[in-house]
Amino acid sequence: MDETPWEPPTVLLAVDLVILTLRSSTLHVLLVERGIEPHKGRSALPGGFLFDADEDLRTAAHRELSEETDLDAARLHLEQLGTYGDPGRDPRGRVVSVAYLAIAPELPEPEAGTDASAAAWTPVEECLSGRTELAFDHRSILDDGLERARAELEHTSLATAFCDEPFTISDLQQVYEAVWGQRLDPRNFYRKVQAVPGFIVPALPDRRRTRGRPARLFRPGPRDRLRPPMMRPDPPTSSEER
């Protein structure tokens, strides 16, 4: 049908990162302020173009992560989220961006970019409410990243990636509550988590000094997929169909 000599179109390939963390029990996302057009001065997800034609996609994501934060990128959970390639999403031309989702434990210092204009942890609520508007289609990438994180908390051990080791069970509970936006019963959570084989394993009989009784400490277990899953309670469903 089309045996005519035909040149496939080339596109620019980029990676974008949704980096989530918990800061004082609130979910935050790392945003940079764009230093150049388009969308100069607006907040955006960290990311950038593939460096050269031999660079692996995941490697590119790690590189951008290192360039724009001081995180120990190696130990970070990093997972492909989706690819965003609508024509017109970037006025400079056809840019297709592969988004990655990264989860970081709470950091000592919030920012310290070596590359981008400014990097800052921003409460996700600010983005969702529209108080902070994101460049390009980064709002929908963020939405997808949040929904992915919420779903993975049910079926994988992702939550432990938010925590520094060792962690207490209520550390873990704060992760679930922040990401799901729901309060959970600490007593039931305590047992439910431990009922999942391989999710968490006890650490040294060390104990954490806070108010109240010291808590036992745990580390991530060997299992990545949770069986049974940690199902989130149904949100108050407005209408029932039949």
Next chain:
Amino acid sequence: MDETPWEPPTVLLAVDLVILTLRSSTLHVLLVERGIEPHKGRSALPGGFLFDADEDLRTAAHRELSEETDLDAARLHLEQLGTYGDPGRDPRGRVVSVAYLAIAPELPEPEAGTDASAAAWTPVEECLSGRTELAFDHRSILDDGLERARAELEHTSLATAFCDEPFTISDLQQVYEAVWGQRLDPRNFYRKVQAVPGFIVPALPDRRRTRGRPARLFRPGPRDRLRPPMMRPDPPTSSEER
């Protein structure tokens, strides 16, 4: 840091399709025989390069689908699966491929390509066992597609996309059994499916003529996300950790 004039590398963008269907109670995937190098003569997932720089990714997937099968592409469930961009996955150069997952009900005629050399429904078992070797990294794309389909059967109404309307509950059960590779109890399945609000709704009091008592007919319901989910039974777990 690098303010030197720098040209971002361009890549070739492709789409690949994992098209699954049920044929005589067995899960099949659509494969084409490659007519050109590389991997000439080998089986591969249908797909191809982006047509031009203005073409949407999903549109490209639909176009390739129409070109290589006679499916009514419009009514097909089509969902982004992931992006495969390892350098070296294609010897022709840097090709990044966005994979889509499509689910089709059983078709009157299995093949009829207008574009590719030959299209054929192949039992997925043939690919998994290695009896049919796939070109490029299509084997791992297929693996990801299967795992995605298995997971979506639990949480979404994807299974109805395998069925022609109207369908019986045991039609639906065959979908679950084929994709999960597990036998299910028909009596419990019968009630479990109907206990999910909005999953399926009764169709005309028409009945299907087979051996045995005729079954009631149903259509897909309004809900896309299943609550409660249809959890698959745990596969016989080999080892328990503690």
Next chain:
DNA sequence: GCAAAAGTGTTTCTACTACACCCATGT
């Protein structure tokens, strides 16, 4: 009538919820 598949009832077991209660520590 008999085979075959659809659909129902019932029992048992497990899992989740809600909440009362006890435990260990800092102040």
Next chain:
DNA sequence: ACATGGGTGTAGTAGAAACACTTTTGC
């Protein structure tokens, strides 16, 4: 002592599995 969060017991409820049994058709 007492406040504060960690951890345990337990009853009530809902859902899942297992399986006996009835119903409706084709032959």
